[in-house]
Amino acid sequence: MTTTEPTPQREKSRPSSGTGTRGTRILGISTIVAMVWLVAFGLGFSPADRDQDEAVRILYVHVPTIWVAYISFVVTAVASGIYLFSKRKSLGWDRLAGASAEIGTVFVAVTLVVGALWGRLTWGVFWQWDARLTTTALLFVTYIGYLAVRRLDGTHEQRARRSAVIGLLAVLEIPLVHWSVRLWRSLHQEATVLDTDGNTDMDGLMLFSLFVGVIAFTLLYLWLVLHRTRTMAMADILEDRGLDQALADRRAESDEFDRRAGTAEGGAG
Amino acid sequence: MEDAGFIIGSYVLTFATVGLLAWRYVRVGRRLAEQVPDEDKYWI
Numbered sequence: 001m002t003t004t005e006p007t008p009q010r011e012k013s014r015p016s017s018g019t020g021t022r023g024t025r026i027l028g029i030s031t032i033v034a035m036v037w038l039v040a041f042g043l044g045f046s047p048a049d050r051d052q053d054e055a056v057r058i059l060y061v062h063v064p065t066i067w068v069a070y071i072s073f074v075v076t077a078v079a080s081g082i083y084l085f086s087k088r089k090s091l092g093w094d095r096l097a098g099a100s101a102e103i104g105t106v107f108v109a110v111t112l113v114v115g116a117l118w119g120r121l122t123w124g125v126f127w128q129w130d131a132r133l134t135t136t137a138l139l140f141v142t143y144i145g146y147l148a149v150r151r152l153d154g155t156h157e158q159r160a161r162r163s164a165v166i167g168l169l170a171v172l173e174i175p176l177v178h179w180s181v182r183l184w185r186s187l188h189q190e191a192t193v194l195d196t197d198g199n200t201d202m203d204g205l206m207l208f209s210l211f212v213g214v215i216a217f218t219l220l221y222l223w224l225v226l227h228r229t230r231t232m233a234m235a236d237i238l239e240d241r242g243l244d245q246a247l248a249d250r251r252a253e254s255d256e257f258d259r260r261a262g263t264a265e266g267g268a269g
Numbered sequence: 270m271e272d273a274g275f276i277i278g279s280y281v282l283t284f285a286t287v288g289l290l291a292w293r294y295v296r297v298g299r300r301l302a303e304q305v306p307d308e309d310k311y312w313i
Contacts, residue, residue, distance in 0.1 A: 019298035021312050039280065054272055058279045065283060103290070110286050114279045121272050220287060227294040230312055234301040237309050 019230035027223045034216035041209040049206070055121040060209045062118055064217035066111040066136075070178075071221060072104025073143065073171050080167035083160055091236065092229070094160035097167050098150050099228035103221060105143040112136060131180040132188035139177055142170045156236055 020028075042060035049056035079097035083089060115133070116126040127133065150163045181188050202210070307313050 017299060018295060018302045019312070020295070035284070043276070043280065054276060057276050061279055061283045106286065106290055110283050114283060117275045117279050117282075121275050220291075224287075224291060224294060226312075227291075227298055230310070231294060231298045231301060233311065234298070234305045234309075237305055238301065 019227045019234075024223060024226050027219060027226070031216060031219040031223055034212060034219055038209070038212045038216045041205070041212055046205045046209040047203060052122055055118055056206065058114060058118040058121070060213045062111060062114045063210060064213035065107045065114065067214055068217045068221045069104045069107040069111060069139075070174055071218065072100045072107065072225075073139075073167075073174060075100040075225070076104065076146075076167045077171035080164035084164045084168070089157070089160070091156055091160055092233070094156070094164065095229045095232040095236070096225070098147075098163065099225050099232055101143055101146050101150075101163075101167065102228060103224050105140065105147060107217075107221075108136065108140045108143065112140060130188055131184035132177065135173065135177040135180045139170075139173050142173060146170055156240075 038060060042057050046057070046060070048054050052059075076097045079093045079100065083091075083093035083097065086093070112133075115136075119128070119133075120126045146163060146166045149166055150159055152159070152162065154162075176183075302310070
């Protein structure tokens with residue numbers, strides 16, 4: 001009788017299926033559960049707001065997405081600082097910085113679009129050149145620039161050094177975005193969860209929905225950053241291998257040329 | 270629910286974007302993992 005099942009030896013020699021581990025799978029399932037809770041509370045159980053009415057429901061995704069963007073860019077800056085100032089210069093820190101910035105940029109884009117939808121319901125317009133909106137758009141453009149710099153030609157070390165400097169400077173925009181509503185006259189509302197007196201001026205169920213959103217998106221960020229850093233590590237390995245192969249091919253070509261030239265000279269002599 | 274299009278649209282847009290990002294990371298990860306030996310994968 002024949003069997004199509006792989007033998008233990010064949011199973012062992014096959015490369016693993018990707019960037020997932022038991023930990024990321026648990027994290028992924030936790031994220032999905034938290035997202036389901038978010039939808040249930042955000043769209044169902046939480047009440048409408050006295051001033052914003054139903055539009056407040058958008059804030060349960062809008063606030064967590066900018067929260068994740070802030071975390072992402074702070075992680076980028078910390079990882080960039082560790083890369084730049086450590087003696088070991090591990091490229092793992094550079095990859096963490098790059099992965100985090102990429103995720104943060106996507107989340108800022110989502111924040112801007114969803115914020116525009118909320119603005120249309122609350123202010124009557126999709127966009128205003130308001131201090132908070134403009135500084136957030138500037139933050140988005142800055143990190144697009146950061147990601148573009150990471151794609152410039154050069155070695156992994158050059159990429160890491162250049163982008164680390166930008167990552168450290170770009171994070172300084174976050175306080176500007178956050179405090180823009182207080183620094184300039186802004187349409188955008190000020191902090192509700194923790195105002196300047198440290199008070200929370202929100203209904204309990206609304207606050208809980210927001211809390212679920214923040215937890216859900218933070219778990220999602222962790223899942224994404226783990227997978228992305230692993231993908232980037234493999235891309236770097238393959239790039240190095242490709243470069244090594246190209247150098248070996250070039251050397252072989254050169255040796256072949258020298259050998260032929262030597263043979264031709266011998267024949268002429 | 271008033272303005273349901275905007276509200277549900279916000280949720281759909283957010284989840285679709287992050288879902289696409291997650292799907293892309295997993296897909297690229299699987300493709301690259303086929304070319305990299307397991308001993309180079311520090312997470313295994």
